[in-house]
Amino acid sequence: MAERALVYRTKLPVRLWHWLNALCIFIMLMSGMMIFNAHPRLYWGKFGANPDPAWLEIGHHGVNGYLNLLGTEIPTTGVLGHAMGTAEAFPPLVTIPSSYSLTIAREWHFFFAWLLVLGGIAFLIYAIFSRHLQDDLLLTSEEAKPRNLWHDIKQHARLRFPTGAAARRYNPVQKLAYLSVLFVLLPLIVLTGLTMSPALNAAWPWLLEVFGGRQSARSIHFLCATGFALFIVVHLLMVLLAGPVNELRSIITGWYRLPAERRP
């Protein structure tokens, strides 16, 4: 078997941004779940409190936890609502801090929000001026053709990933996943977060118009966080399937060993 080439695939700013994000997103998801625990109900519209109907609620009847989604109650004892001996919506294992403290959760959440936003802005500037965005992330017109995209989706579903020279570059489905996080999830979660601020509502009232009110913004913020959690699951699954050692080396050192060509 021929020696497979080791290529320099991931530049330093991209690697730094990746790890800063990994830290920020994990801390913000965990502290965010603690903040949610303070009022584990979600609403649509301008207002929403206990007397108003919630579209999602995590709670407990005695020691039985439940998730109420759109009026359907799903028992979740041991996972949500009542788990690990506590009656919190999200259990201690996944929150920062582990036992109830809205104060500490808010401090962590807002501190890392600054890092996430400043890091995101710095990355965007880098990505545009280094042409990382144009050359590596945006789909080529050839890739964007529906027939080719469909082909790539089918390849992913069969867990057949690009090999040889094609593995030097992000594949189209991978590009779409990264672009949707960068240009949809990230801006949405930041803007809905800002919309929940009563001070910023005075400064930028249009944010409320865009999202349909503070409680709608809170719901969208939660849905975006769920989107991030799903992205992380799929992202880590892909790393495992594509070869965790090789993938980890490339996101730490930048160097990646090209996978061998499949035999026809």
Next chain:
Amino acid sequence: MTSPLITRRNALIGTGGLLLAGCDRITASPTVKRVLTLGEKATMSAQRLVTDRHALAPEFTRADLSPVFRVNGTRSPNDGGYAAHVANGFADWRLEVGGMVAKPSRFSLANLRAAPARTQITRHDCVEGWSAIGEWSGVPLGLLLRQVGLSGNARYIVFHCADTLEGKPYYESIDMVDAFHPQTILAHSLNRQPLSIGHGAPLRLRVERQLGYKQAKYVMRIEAVAALDGIAGGKGGFWEDNRGYQWYAGI
């Protein structure tokens, strides 16, 4: 057959416990807390930077009112003096305004109700995440402060309340940017009714660009001060002193 000492389940729970203990040591560290406070300072500076001093909190219409405005915090102060005020309809109740002012004054509820009022339909946002919309009427705080001759050296306005939580008197404070904001009022009415006991009768603060815990209920005394250090825990409010909530509650 012997049962294994370390089962997978126990190992998992044990690792989880270690992880939790480690994380909690980080969150409890004073150095970490100091670093995190930088975020709070940055947030206040940035919010003040992008928000005009007089930028108004959004106002709504009667169609947007919450059907039920949730009562939160103290439902009825159990202080004996307060019960007496309730018994005679707050006829002997007086709002004291003092501290760094030229003319310390006392105002009756009738005085305050007869004063020029501002009515605003605004959203109340609890730090916990819920919101309720209500129609508030009351005296603009700035008007009152001008009338008593606020000293130029005063930096904060402190609101002393009739209720106690955990055995400690409730209080709150704001700075002059918010004290003279047109929507900062001492509300005596909610939804065109005199304030109920649950909502802070006879008078509560509305400072519309901040969270719910700043909206002090049962206001008895207003004090103009140069610093917050000497008052209760020194952090400017009951929740700030006792739970570490941020003094500036803009988000």
